[in-house]
Amino acid sequence: MQNDETFGGQVDTQHFWRDLQHQVCIGALPGGGLGRLALDDNDIRARQWLIDEGHKLGCQTFYDLIGNVYLRREGLDPQLPPLLIGSHLDSQPCGGAYDGTLGVVAGLAVLRTLHEQNISHPRSIEVVSWTNEEGARFAPGTPGSAWFAGKRELEEILPLCDDSGTTFGDALAHCLSVLGDSNAIDRPDSFTPHAYLEVHIEQGPILDASGLPVCAVSGIQGVNWYRFELVGVANHAGTTPMEMRYDALMAAHTLISELKSVIERTAVQHQDNQLRFTIGKFALAPGSVNTIADRATFSVDLRHPKAETLAVIDAEFQQLAQQLWEGCEATLHVSSRVPPVAFDEDIVSLLERSIEQYAPGAPRLVSGAFHDAIHIAHLCPSAMLFVACRDGLSHHPDEHVEEQDAAPAVRVLAQTAFELLHQ
């Protein structure tokens, strides 16, 4: 990139990369990767690091009732709602070094560029690290952003327990007391930002396969979780003729064929390759080599960016569960339904205008994974950027991002932030 005179072009991406590598030493696992569970000692140290970096850049620093940490660079007009940039610093138990942290450190790079270039802007800017995005220690995830957006109450979050019996409330109290001893300011309430931006690794293989470093994200898929159960009759594998069986495995097999047909038919009808259909759990009972199974249970994870498409398939699934399968009764439990989120078209377009400079022809993706943006999008115009990660691998110590892929993403973030700060 020669003579990139944009604000994005001014970002010291090498400094950003050093910051990122340094940041993930906090909680680094001996064999590689990151083990920084929400509100554990490393996660608290990661917040302190962020607060310290904010102070170096002349920011005010805040924490709220749920431990979200904010770095604020004041705009010329403090009355204007601030631009918010964020992601998370917690990881999976054996996670990678980029999932979440890259997005927070990218926000820091924007603050550093504004600071070093001594740029004034009408609107204030805040960089946030949301608490417990992963949900690996306290499930479900994203309570920090959900609480901020008014989607979940503290009362339902605080009693959540980790595997050792510690509650979220106790772990949070410890975190807040440490933050209280820092120079960060206790700011209990949330607010409505002007807009929200989040950079995250794709956690999927599309960018990596296409050789592009970065792309805009236009929304987050809706996710329905199902549990199908088929009940047959256990019997002797040798003495029961095939035509006298009520075999739950064979029933599940035939039903899965039909579910696949529904998915394939819908994909063809809608000329749509965005459906995701996954059976990740499957159990047979009694589970003996020479006994015909009397119970088969399997999960379905169904995702699509459009609520209507999910609803059509949902109705077909419900209907299939009414039928007998190889003589076995079926039941369908809906474990959860999370509706899709569409990001703000103006902000997505703004991101894409800047992306064109660094990754011409980049696709517009829909996120298949959840992110904190799923909640913030209900509060203010929001959008995300994806960075390519090797083989789409994440939640794994081998998760990997190339510096030359992350750098343009930070430039796009900075440039778009700069434009939003002047809106």
Place this chain on the structure above:
Amino acid sequence: MQNDETFGGQVDTQHFWRDLQHQVCIGALPGGGLGRLALDDNDIRARQWLIDEGHKLGCQTFYDLIGNVYLRREGLDPQLPPLLIGSHLDSQPCGGAYDGTLGVVAGLAVLRTLHEQNISHPRSIEVVSWTNEEGARFAPGTPGSAWFAGKRELEEILPLCDDSGTTFGDALAHCLSVLGDSNAIDRPDSFTPHAYLEVHIEQGPILDASGLPVCAVSGIQGVNWYRFELVGVANHAGTTPMEMRYDALMAAHTLISELKSVIERTAVQHQDNQLRFTIGKFALAPGSVNTIADRATFSVDLRHPKAETLAVIDAEFQQLAQQLWEGCEATLHVSSRVPPVAFDEDIVSLLERSIEQYAPGAPRLVSGAFHDAIHIAHLCPSAMLFVACRDGLSHHPDEHVEEQDAAPAVRVLAQTAFELLHQ
């Protein structure tokens, strides 16, 4: 049945039924059914009961090196190899009252009829109770008959352990010391009988569904056990497009469709409804709702009365395991191959001639389950009788046989034994 002047017609079937009901009080479970594990105290008491009954009928009683117990009624020519009738007195942990015991008590009824009618016969007759047919405490099952037929050595049987760590050898030593204190005679060696008959409940639904009490069994199906494994790549259920997946569950699904086709095609080609194909175990890893599975493992239990048919399917299975399935590699482990056994045609015909009187038109079945006869058939001409059991249920406290179904089976056994004693 009016004026049944045959020897079979002379059996006091009510006495037989009382004996059977009385016998299964030893080890009866509080909620119904029988819990009499091989070589436990109840199983040893059941042997003592059998020895006592033998003495009442004027028999000599023996036990051998592996605890098999024999009641012998001497023929006029002690040099002729004896006719052998047998089954087993051990049960599953929560088993039924008929599986095994019915066959031993049926043999006793033949001895009683000979005794009460004071009938002399050229050939001697022995009734045997084989040790540990079930294999529920010490796996694998049928070591008593296998040792007798020279198919397994004591050295490989004695070290087998039950769940509490007790060896077969220690449990057997205790049993033999109790039997040594009885009036039974220690007879270490096995011998080659003239012929072997075994009555057993069908453990399948065919007789019950057809309303027939009894039928001849022409053999025991061969059984191949397989383990298929499919290895894909674990990945995020939301972010990985369908066409970029190596989904082990979907691979298993497609492979199972093909295995079913092989079975159905073979059944049509051979105009054969004797194939049995069962997938009783199925496991997915890592087993998470929102993770594409990277490993699917399932068992196949394949049965047929003809070795050639099993070999044809075996070859097709091996070939399918060479292919990729939805991009995933397959491996096929053969866990075991037990070849089919065909019973002696002359003895099966002899049984059927007598069956015609009590169950005209009864089918000739092939046993889908193992029995001690599978080993003895290699030693001498052998055949079995099946008795109808309700819904084909066995290995369950609700296992049930009607007295009016058992009675003709005992008459057929007695009549056939009578004819074989005079051969």
